[in-house]
Structure formats: C-alpha cells, structure tokens
Amino acid sequence: MSNQCERAVELLSGARRVVALTGAGMSQESGVPTFRDAQTGLWERYDPTELATAAAFQHNPARVFGWYLWRWQLVRKVAPHAGHRALAALVRAFDELVVVTQNVDGLHRRAGSPDVTELHGSIDAFRCFDQGHPYDPAGLESLELPESGEVQPPECHVCGSPVRPGVVWFGEFLPQDALERACRVVTECDALLVIGTSALVYPAADLPNLGLSSGATVIEINPQRTPLTPRVRLSWPASAGAALPALSAALGQPVAP
Numbered sequence: 001m002s003n004q005c006e007r008a009v010e011l012l013s014g015a016r017r018v019v020a021l022t023g024a025g026m027s028q029e030s031g032v033p034t035f036r037d038a039q040t041g042l043w044e045r046y047d048p049t050e051l052a053t054a055a056a057f058q059h060n061p062a063r064v065f066g067w068y069l070w071r072w073q074l075v076r077k078v079a080p081h082a083g084h085r086a087l088a089a090l091v092r093a094f095d096e097l098v099v100v101t102q103n104v105d106g107l108h109r110r111a112g113s114p115d116v117t118e119l120h121g122s123i124d125a126f127r128c129f130d131q132g133h134p135y136d137p138a139g140l141e142s143l144e145l146p147e148s149g150e151v152q153p154p155e156c157h158v159c160g161s162p163v164r165p166g167v168v169w170f171g172e173f174l175p176q177d178a179l180e181r182a183c184r185v186v187t188e189c190d191a192l193l194v195i196g197t198s199a200l201v202y203p204a205a206d207l208p209n210l211g212l213s214s215g216a217t218v219i220e221i222n223p224q225r226t227p228l229t230p231r232v233r234l235s236w237p238a239s240a241g242a243a244l245p246a247l248s249a250a251l252g253q254p255v256a257p
C-alpha cells in the first residue's frame, strides 16, 4: 500500500459523511478527453470554453451541436473504469458518500454511485434552446459526423427552436438545487475527496474552500498539482483509476480491475 493510501486511510478513519468532488480527470481513464487535454482531432483548433457557450451556439449552431454530438456519441461507447466503481463501492465504508461532479458524462451513475449531484448538467439531456422542451436524441447515436464535424441542430418538435445539449455553458447559472445541495453536503462533511479537477472553473472550484472553512479533511487525487494542492491535508499524485481502487481495497471494499 502506498504511503499516500495509508495516509488517506488514517485521515478517513472516523469520517462518517464524505463528499467526492470530481472533474474531467475522473473520466480520463474511461477514454473521455479532459478539458485541459489538447482537444482531439477535429476540435484541436478550438478552445472548449469558446465552444461551451450560448453565444457560440447562436453564432455557429452546427459547429457547437456537432461538437456535443461527437462527445455524446463517444460517451455512449465508453464505460466507467475501476475508479468509478471503487467510488460506488466506498459508499459502504461510510455513513454517507455523496458524489458531486462537474462531469456531464453520467459515468458515476452508470458505475452504481447511488447519490450523484451533477453541477453542470448532463450530455444525455437534450432540450430546445428557446423554451427548454426536452428532446429525445434517439436516432442521433448512429448519425455519421461529416468531415467538418458540423451538424445542424434538429428543431424542437414543440416550438421549432434549435436543440441544444442539457449542459451548463460558461456564463450560464448552475442548476440552483444542485448547487445548493453541493454546498450543503460539503459544509456538513467530515472529509472531501477532490478528484481529477484543475479547480479552475467556478463556482465548483469554490467548493473545496467551503470544505476547508467548514473543517473538512480535504484530500486531493490528481497526477498534477493544482491551485488547491498547497492547501489540502493530503495531495495524492496518482490517477483516479489507480488511487480509488487502492483506497476502496484498503477500506475493505475491493473492486475488480
């Protein structure tokens, strides 16, 4: 068992309520590119923060919708990795383990985590731009993306406005209930695991500060340092896919690789 794993077990002993705050790095080992990674292929010339906005969608709906369709089709083909499954198993090691995720890929739910708060929505939930009417993407999963990657968004069956992904774009407010729940559970938790996030996107990046000021023991799992690293109780420089299965095994909840 690594020193960091031993230290994490020590720090978590006695913890009853735990929160796991996850970012794009949590899904990297499932094959979902993170935001910090250079965009792959078609998208390498774009900055994600310039595509993930309502203004970008209104300016070039086909490019933005094509990007999300490409990501949505990718996410449907990948699976949760052992780190996701370890987080789901760790629920049994504490009275409560809430996953608060910035990710929109749904992999925590698919891994079996029973209590997941999605701060930035879900790439699976399509709705129309003007009035938020839900849109069933059935049939889009097999749509071949053209060379350009640009796909004209379908029109809402109710009001005719263009269909957008059900995610929170930059400049948009987070779902009030999700943010309020995240703040509440972080304020009340004994320990906060911060996994696979660059801690640069707000207001999610404020949650670890809220945990620290509420007296939580904060453990960061990330191969890279982040602005949070100097202030956490334990910095565990490892991937989510390596650290979390080691931690769940050490806490008596082993998962298959």
Ligand code: BV8
Residues within 6 Å of the ligand: 022, 023, 024, 025, 026, 028, 029, 034, 035, 036, 037, 049, 052, 102, 103, 104, 120, 167, 168, 169, 170, 171, 172, 173, 174, 195, 196, 197, 198, 199, 200, 201, 202, 203, 204, 221, 222, 223, 224, 226, 238, 239, 240, 241
């Ligand atoms: C808002 C959905 C109110 C879309 C996303 C202060 C307060 C409030 C707002 C702001 C503020 N300052 C600035 C803002 C504006 C903005 C913001 O934060 N900008 C940043 C760029 C500075 N915030 C907003 O606009 C938010 N809205 O506040 O509303 C408002 C309203 C109007 C006007 C003003 C304010 C909305 C933010 C949500 C945006 N939507 N996602 C989509 O997915 O397409 S954010 C998106 O990017 C992701 O969801 C994710 O949150 C973020 C990327 O961050 P990470 O998840 O951390 O991923 P990243 O790639 O950065 O890092 C990966 C990490 O993993 C790295 O550290 C790496 O080392 C590590 N890693 C890699 N591999 C592994 C690993 N770790 C473990 N294991 C591995 N294998």
